[in-house]
Amino acid sequence: MATLLSPLLIRGTEPVPLLEALGRVLAEDVVAPIDLPTFRNSQMDGYAVDTASLTAAPATLPVRAVLAAGDGVVAHVPGTATKIMTGAPLPTGADAVVPVEDTVPVEDTVPVEDTVPVEDTAAEGRGLRVTVCRLPEPGAYVRERGSDIHRGRTLLPAGTVVAARHVAALAAVGLTHVSVRTRPRVAVISTGSELVPGGSVLAPGKIHDSNGPALAASAAANGALVVSVDRSGDDAEVFAAKLARAAAVAEVVFTSGGVSKGDFEVVKDVLGPRGAEFVSVAMQPGGPQGTALVDSVPVLTFPGNPVSALVSFEVFARPVLRAAAGLPAVEPETRPLSTGLSSVPGKRQFLRARRDGGAVVAIPGAGSHLIAAMATADVLLDIPADTSDLEPGELVKVLPL
């Protein structure tokens, strides 16, 4: 199976808008095109001062201007203060910000010109004075240019799985697109004449197709691009046509159902004569498996029971899809069992279970049709074929779902 799916690992790259990059994998290092912060600015709403001329506190200084975030850079005049908002550029020559909380405004209207000769750079501040109650250290509440990242440094390395925080960094340096690894294209076909889509009224004997949505969701959750989700009854010609359509758009096709020993095994009937290999794997659920090539596109034929289809995906498809997408492998855990359990010997069992603090507890019921119970699981227990009984506290291998 590994060889069959190995072409999926050879991938190209594509540029995508930032929001579409969420969950995708960066194809190359992203280098910061600008410094962050891009200019020296205030970390607080307060007053920009120069510590060289502010030698004792309290000290009352004329307020020379009021700067909002978005204003341009002004020149500082020694011995004055500039009222400054968080994010506004620090006046050239100022070297510290005194937060508003450490100041008291002086409510008089002594003209600035009476106290210190200044250039009239910003009318808003004229006539105001402020008492600075605490001496700031040089650099206090100043965000230096490039103190977050310097232009030319690696902002995000290739292989990063893009999350919201990465979108923030990319947006901050002004990028609108990034280059990501292409996703493996997956098609899903559920088979069985009993299947109808969700939302349909169930005629006698019919059931909702859950494997189609389940396999599509599993593929998408593991880095794939789901290009088609289809359903086929047990008519061989119809299934063959749907398969050909799926193979035309996908790099791998997953089918479900039609691979056991009944009278209506459409997947076996269509693919058997075309060189497919059907085997019984010594695992449960997920025993009946098959592989085929349709128009050079690999096809994995999963068994129809809903739990079997999902477990098959986890065991055979998830590792290679994640590797193809560039996503990290899901590492197994080792946990003690909360309660004992027995396992059918001779087959590797994948039992549904839930994490229970640091331990793990099996979910009762081994039937491969128990899809509601499966929904309560967050892990599979991987019980070796030679194990039949496990005591509480025994360590087991756990595969996170």
Ligand SMILES: Nc1nc2c(c(=O)[nH]1)N[C@H]1C(S)=C(S)[C@@H](COP(=O)(O)OP(=O)(O)OC[C@H]3O[C@@H](n4cnc5c(N)ncnc54)[C@H](O)[C@@H]3O)O[C@H]1N2
């Ligand atoms: N005589 C034997 N019978 C069966 C064997 C066996 O070895 N000998 N194996 C059993 C095992 S194990 C499994 S698993 C299933 C696999 O059968 P198929 O892959 O042929 O699947 P179907 O017969 O089509 O369906 C089985 C079961 O699952 C339901 N199903 C199928 N597709 C869907 C779907 N898309 N959504 C929801 N449910 C689905 C279907 O209605 C059946 O109940 O064979 C056992 N039998």
Ligand code: MOO
């Ligand atoms: O293997 Mo079936 O896949 O046990 O239910």
